[in-house]
Amino acid sequence: MKLVIVSYAGITPYGIRINEQSRLPEEKFSTFAPFIKSLYKEEGINYPKFYKMDSLSKLGFLSAEVMMKVVNPALADPEKTGVVLSNAASSLDTDHAHQETIRNRSEYFPSPSVFVYTLPNIMIGEICIRHHLKGENAFLISRNFDSHLLYRYVTGLFQSRRVEACITGWVDLLKDQFRSLLMMVVPAEKAVIAEGRGSWFPFSTKTMDTLFNQT
Amino acid sequence: MEELIEKLKKEVIQQLNLEDIKPEDIAADSPLFGEGLGLDSIDALELIVLLEKNYGLKIEDPKDGKKIFHSIQSMAEYITANQKA
Numbered sequence: 001m002k003l004v005i006v007s008y009a010g011i012t013p014y015g016i017r018i019n020e021q022s023r024l025p026e027e028k029f030s031t032f033a034p035f036i037k038s039l040y041k042e043e044g045i046n047y048p049k050f051y052k053m054d055s056l057s058k059l060g061f062l063s064a065e066v067m068m069k070v071v072n073p074a075l076a077d078p079e080k081t082g083v084v085l086s087n088a089a090s091s092l093d094t095d096h097a098h099q100e101t102i103r104n105r106s107e108y109f110p111s112p113s114v115f116v117y118t119l120p121n122i123m124i125g126e127i128c129i130r131h132h133l134k135g136e137n138a139f140l141i142s143r144n145f146d147s148h149l150l151y152r153y154v155t156g157l158f159q160s161r162r163v164e165a166c167i168t169g170w171v172d173l174l175k176d177q178f179r180s181l182l183m184m185v186v187p188a189e190k191a192v193i194a195e196g197r198g199s200w201f202p203f204s205t206k207t208m209d210t211l212f213n214q215t
Numbered sequence: 216m217e218e219l220i221e222k223l224k225k226e227v228i229q230q231l232n233l234e235d236i237k238p239e240d241i242a243a244d245s246p247l248f249g250e251g252l253g254l255d256s257i258d259a260l261e262l263i264v265l266l267e268k269n270y271g272l273k274i275e276d277p278k279d280g281k282k283i284f285h286s287i288q289s290m291a292e293y294i295t296a297n298q299k300a
Contacts, residue, residue, distance in 0.1 A: 051234040112260035
Protein backbone atom coordinates (compact mmCIF):
# COMPACT_ATOMS: atom_id res chain seq x y z
CA MET A 1 0.00 0.00 0.00
CA LYS A 2 1.47 3.32 -1.03
CA LEU A 3 1.10 5.98 1.65
CA VAL A 4 1.45 9.73 1.31
CA ILE A 5 1.77 12.72 3.64
CA VAL A 6 -1.02 15.08 2.64
CA SER A 7 -0.31 17.80 5.22
CA TYR A 8 2.13 18.58 7.95
CA ALA A 9 2.60 21.22 10.62
CA GLY A 10 5.36 22.03 13.07
CA ILE A 11 5.92 24.45 15.91
CA THR A 12 9.32 25.64 17.15
CA PRO A 13 10.38 28.74 19.08
CA TYR A 14 10.80 30.36 15.67
CA GLY A 15 7.16 30.00 14.70
CA ILE A 16 4.77 27.71 12.86
CA ARG A 17 5.27 25.82 9.64
CA ILE A 18 2.18 24.52 7.83
CA ASN A 19 2.97 22.61 4.67
CA GLU A 20 5.24 24.89 2.68
CA GLN A 21 4.30 28.04 4.57
CA SER A 22 6.27 29.42 7.52
CA ARG A 23 4.81 31.96 9.86
CA LEU A 24 6.66 33.91 12.49
CA PRO A 25 4.93 34.65 15.78
CA GLU A 26 3.62 38.19 16.07
CA GLU A 27 5.63 38.69 19.25
CA LYS A 28 8.91 37.23 20.44
CA PHE A 29 9.00 35.33 23.72
CA SER A 30 11.87 33.71 25.54
CA THR A 31 9.70 31.17 27.40
CA PHE A 32 7.15 28.60 26.27
CA ALA A 33 4.07 29.65 28.27
CA PRO A 34 3.53 33.14 26.81
CA PHE A 35 4.67 31.92 23.38
CA ILE A 36 2.06 29.17 23.12
CA LYS A 37 -0.66 31.35 24.61
CA SER A 38 0.07 34.01 22.02
CA LEU A 39 -0.09 31.45 19.18
CA TYR A 40 -3.36 30.10 20.55
CA LYS A 41 -4.85 33.58 20.48
CA GLU A 42 -3.45 34.32 17.03
CA GLU A 43 -5.16 31.18 15.73
CA GLY A 44 -8.51 32.42 17.05
CA ILE A 45 -9.26 29.13 18.80
CA ASN A 46 -11.97 29.01 21.47
CA TYR A 47 -11.31 25.92 23.59
CA PRO A 48 -11.12 26.87 27.30
CA LYS A 49 -9.68 23.47 28.22
CA PHE A 50 -6.50 24.50 26.41
CA TYR A 51 -5.55 26.59 29.45
CA LYS A 52 -5.82 23.59 31.74
CA MET A 53 -3.49 21.40 29.69
CA ASP A 54 0.15 20.89 30.53
CA SER A 55 2.79 22.38 28.23
CA LEU A 56 3.34 19.19 26.21
CA SER A 57 -0.38 18.85 25.53
CA LYS A 58 -0.63 22.51 24.57
CA LEU A 59 2.14 22.02 22.03
CA GLY A 60 0.58 18.85 20.58
CA PHE A 61 -2.93 20.29 20.64
CA LEU A 62 -1.95 23.47 18.81
CA SER A 63 0.18 21.56 16.28
CA ALA A 64 -2.79 19.32 15.50
CA GLU A 65 -5.12 22.29 15.41
CA VAL A 66 -3.18 24.16 12.71
CA MET A 67 -2.61 21.00 10.69
CA MET A 68 -6.22 19.84 10.78
CA LYS A 69 -7.32 23.23 9.45
CA VAL A 70 -5.67 22.38 6.12
CA VAL A 71 -6.57 18.69 5.98
CA ASN A 72 -9.40 17.79 3.62
CA PRO A 73 -12.04 16.18 5.92
CA ALA A 74 -12.76 13.61 3.20
CA LEU A 75 -9.28 12.20 3.77
CA ALA A 76 -9.54 11.48 7.46
CA ASP A 77 -12.64 9.79 8.83
CA PRO A 78 -12.33 10.47 12.59
CA GLU A 79 -13.61 6.97 13.35
CA LYS A 80 -10.66 5.45 11.51
CA THR A 81 -7.91 8.01 12.08
CA GLY A 82 -5.07 6.90 14.33
CA VAL A 83 -2.42 8.92 16.16
CA VAL A 84 1.17 7.73 16.59
CA LEU A 85 3.44 10.29 18.22
CA SER A 86 6.90 10.23 19.70
CA ASN A 87 9.36 12.31 21.68
CA ALA A 88 12.48 12.14 23.81
CA ALA A 89 11.41 13.77 27.06
CA SER A 90 8.19 11.82 27.56
CA SER A 91 6.17 13.81 30.14
CA LEU A 92 9.25 14.79 32.15
CA ASP A 93 8.35 18.48 32.17
CA THR A 94 5.09 17.75 33.99
CA ASP A 95 6.69 14.99 36.06
CA HIS A 96 8.99 17.66 37.50
CA ALA A 97 6.02 19.93 38.22
CA HIS A 98 4.28 17.06 40.03
CA GLN A 99 7.43 16.24 41.98
CA GLU A 100 7.56 19.83 43.21
CA THR A 101 4.12 19.42 44.80
CA ILE A 102 5.10 16.30 46.76
CA ARG A 103 8.75 16.95 47.60
CA ASN A 104 8.16 18.54 50.96
CA ARG A 105 6.24 16.36 53.44
CA SER A 106 4.98 19.39 55.35
CA GLU A 107 3.69 20.97 52.14
CA TYR A 108 2.39 17.79 50.55
CA PHE A 109 -0.36 18.94 48.19
CA PRO A 110 -0.21 16.97 44.93
CA SER A 111 -2.27 18.70 42.28
CA PRO A 112 -4.74 16.37 40.53
CA SER A 113 -4.73 18.55 37.41
CA VAL A 114 -0.93 18.30 37.18
CA PHE A 115 -0.83 14.60 38.01
CA VAL A 116 -3.24 13.63 35.21
CA TYR A 117 -0.70 14.84 32.65
CA THR A 118 2.20 12.74 33.93
CA LEU A 119 1.96 10.44 30.91
CA PRO A 120 2.77 11.65 27.39
CA ASN A 121 -0.13 9.79 25.76
CA ILE A 122 -2.54 12.09 27.60
CA MET A 123 -1.56 14.62 24.94
CA ILE A 124 -2.79 12.19 22.29
CA GLY A 125 -6.03 11.95 24.26
CA GLU A 126 -6.44 15.74 24.14
CA ILE A 127 -5.97 15.71 20.35
CA CYS A 128 -8.41 12.81 19.94
CA ILE A 129 -11.06 14.48 22.10
CA ARG A 130 -10.79 17.72 20.14
CA HIS A 131 -11.02 16.07 16.71
CA HIS A 132 -13.18 13.07 17.73
CA LEU A 133 -10.49 10.64 16.56
CA LYS A 134 -11.22 7.04 17.46
CA GLY A 135 -8.51 5.11 15.60
CA GLU A 136 -5.68 3.28 17.32
CA ASN A 137 -3.02 5.39 19.00
CA ALA A 138 0.42 4.98 20.50
CA PHE A 139 3.12 7.13 22.04
CA LEU A 140 6.72 6.07 21.43
CA ILE A 141 9.81 7.33 23.22
CA SER A 142 13.12 7.64 21.41
CA ARG A 143 16.28 9.59 22.13
CA ASN A 144 16.02 11.46 18.82
CA PHE A 145 13.47 11.84 16.05
CA ASP A 146 13.36 8.28 14.72
CA SER A 147 11.69 8.22 11.33
CA HIS A 148 12.33 4.45 10.99
CA LEU A 149 10.44 3.73 14.21
CA LEU A 150 7.45 5.85 13.12
CA TYR A 151 7.52 4.41 9.60
CA ARG A 152 7.42 0.83 10.84
CA TYR A 153 4.64 1.46 13.35
CA VAL A 154 2.43 3.51 11.05
CA THR A 155 2.79 1.25 7.99
CA GLY A 156 2.00 -1.69 10.27
CA LEU A 157 -1.27 -0.03 11.31
CA PHE A 158 -2.28 0.53 7.70
CA GLN A 159 -1.26 -2.98 6.63
CA SER A 160 -3.27 -4.54 9.44
CA ARG A 161 -6.21 -2.29 8.44
CA ARG A 162 -6.42 -0.77 11.89
CA VAL A 163 -6.45 2.78 10.48
CA GLU A 164 -7.43 4.49 7.25
CA ALA A 165 -5.59 7.71 8.11
CA CYS A 166 -2.96 8.46 10.72
CA ILE A 167 -1.43 11.50 12.38
CA THR A 168 2.18 10.81 13.17
CA GLY A 169 5.22 12.80 14.22
CA TRP A 170 7.19 14.30 17.06
CA VAL A 171 6.04 16.50 19.97
CA ASP A 172 8.85 17.13 22.42
CA LEU A 173 9.09 19.62 25.24
CA LEU A 174 11.25 20.11 28.30
CA LYS A 175 11.12 23.46 30.07
CA ASP A 176 11.48 26.02 27.31
CA GLN A 177 13.00 23.70 24.71
CA PHE A 178 10.33 22.43 22.34
CA ARG A 179 9.70 21.22 18.85
CA SER A 180 6.85 19.55 17.03
CA LEU A 181 6.15 18.05 13.64
CA LEU A 182 2.82 16.41 12.86
CA MET A 183 2.04 14.72 9.56
CA MET A 184 -1.24 13.39 8.21
CA VAL A 185 -0.66 10.10 6.44
CA VAL A 186 -3.24 8.49 4.15
CA PRO A 187 -3.19 5.87 1.39
CA ALA A 188 -2.20 7.48 -1.94
CA GLU A 189 -5.24 5.94 -3.60
CA LYS A 190 -7.56 7.67 -1.16
CA ALA A 191 -5.81 11.03 -1.68
CA VAL A 192 -6.24 10.72 -5.45
CA ILE A 193 -9.94 9.90 -5.12
CA ALA A 194 -10.56 12.82 -2.74
CA GLU A 195 -8.37 15.46 -4.32
CA GLY A 196 -7.34 14.32 -7.78
CA ARG A 197 -3.75 15.27 -8.32
CA GLY A 198 -2.02 16.87 -5.38
CA SER A 199 1.46 17.80 -4.24
CA TRP A 200 1.72 15.17 -1.53
CA PHE A 201 4.92 13.76 -0.15
CA PRO A 202 5.64 10.05 -0.20
CA PHE A 203 5.46 8.63 3.31
CA SER A 204 9.06 7.52 3.80
CA THR A 205 11.84 7.87 6.35
CA LYS A 206 13.65 10.21 3.99
CA THR A 207 10.64 12.53 3.64
CA MET A 208 10.04 12.57 7.38
CA ASP A 209 13.69 13.40 8.08
CA THR A 210 13.57 16.21 5.52
CA LEU A 211 10.37 17.69 6.96
CA PHE A 212 11.72 17.38 10.49
CA ASN A 213 14.87 19.24 9.57
CA GLN A 214 12.86 21.95 7.82
CA THR A 215 10.65 22.74 10.79
CA MET B 216 -18.13 36.88 54.39
CA GLU B 217 -17.95 39.26 51.38
CA GLU B 218 -14.19 39.51 51.76
CA LEU B 219 -13.85 35.72 51.87
CA ILE B 220 -16.06 35.34 48.80
CA GLU B 221 -13.88 37.73 46.77
CA LYS B 222 -10.73 35.96 47.98
CA LEU B 223 -12.19 32.57 47.04
CA LYS B 224 -13.10 33.74 43.54
CA LYS B 225 -9.48 34.76 42.92
CA GLU B 226 -8.15 31.51 44.37
CA VAL B 227 -10.52 29.37 42.28
CA ILE B 228 -9.56 31.23 39.09
CA GLN B 229 -5.88 30.75 39.83
CA GLN B 230 -6.09 27.14 41.01
CA LEU B 231 -8.23 26.01 38.08
CA ASN B 232 -6.44 28.07 35.40
CA LEU B 233 -9.67 29.78 34.40
CA GLU B 234 -8.09 32.11 31.85
CA ASP B 235 -10.28 34.92 30.53
CA ILE B 236 -12.54 34.71 33.60
CA LYS B 237 -12.46 37.57 36.09
CA PRO B 238 -13.72 37.49 39.68
CA GLU B 239 -16.62 39.78 38.73
CA ASP B 240 -17.73 37.21 36.12
CA ILE B 241 -18.52 34.72 38.88
CA ALA B 242 -21.76 35.25 40.78
CA ALA B 243 -21.31 34.06 44.35
CA ASP B 244 -24.43 31.88 44.22
CA SER B 245 -24.17 30.53 40.66
CA PRO B 246 -23.35 26.79 40.32
CA LEU B 247 -19.69 25.97 39.82
CA PHE B 248 -20.42 22.72 38.00
CA GLY B 249 -22.71 21.98 35.10
CA GLU B 250 -24.13 25.16 33.67
CA GLY B 251 -22.10 27.54 35.81
CA LEU B 252 -18.36 27.61 35.21
CA GLY B 253 -18.54 24.21 33.56
CA LEU B 254 -15.99 22.66 35.88
CA ASP B 255 -15.14 18.96 35.58
CA SER B 256 -14.19 16.12 37.94
CA ILE B 257 -10.49 17.08 38.02
CA ASP B 258 -11.52 20.62 38.98
CA ALA B 259 -13.53 19.12 41.85
CA LEU B 260 -10.38 17.41 43.12
CA GLU B 261 -8.46 20.68 42.78
CA LEU B 262 -11.10 22.44 44.90
CA ILE B 263 -10.66 19.80 47.60
CA VAL B 264 -6.89 20.45 47.52
CA LEU B 265 -7.53 24.21 47.65
CA LEU B 266 -9.63 23.90 50.81
CA GLU B 267 -6.98 21.77 52.48
CA LYS B 268 -3.98 23.81 51.35
CA ASN B 269 -5.34 27.31 51.90
CA TYR B 270 -7.79 26.75 54.77
CA GLY B 271 -6.60 23.56 56.46
CA LEU B 272 -9.97 21.90 55.88
CA LYS B 273 -10.21 18.23 54.95
CA ILE B 274 -13.42 16.89 53.49
CA GLU B 275 -13.80 13.53 55.16
CA ASP B 276 -17.03 12.42 53.50
CA PRO B 277 -17.02 12.77 49.67
CA LYS B 278 -20.82 13.07 49.77
CA ASP B 279 -20.42 16.47 51.42
CA GLY B 280 -18.52 17.76 48.36
CA LYS B 281 -21.59 18.28 46.21
CA LYS B 282 -23.11 20.63 48.79
CA ILE B 283 -19.86 22.40 49.73
CA PHE B 284 -18.77 23.02 46.13
CA HIS B 285 -22.15 24.04 44.82
CA SER B 286 -21.06 27.67 44.58
CA ILE B 287 -18.51 30.15 45.86
CA GLN B 288 -21.12 31.15 48.46
CA SER B 289 -21.47 27.59 49.76
CA MET B 290 -17.69 27.18 49.89
CA ALA B 291 -17.39 30.40 51.90
CA GLU B 292 -20.13 29.26 54.28
CA TYR B 293 -18.39 25.92 54.82
CA ILE B 294 -15.04 27.60 55.49
CA THR B 295 -16.61 30.08 57.93
CA ALA B 296 -18.41 27.32 59.80
CA ASN B 297 -15.47 24.92 59.99
CA GLN B 298 -12.26 26.88 60.12
CA LYS B 299 -10.61 27.03 63.51
CA ALA B 300 -10.26 30.52 64.92
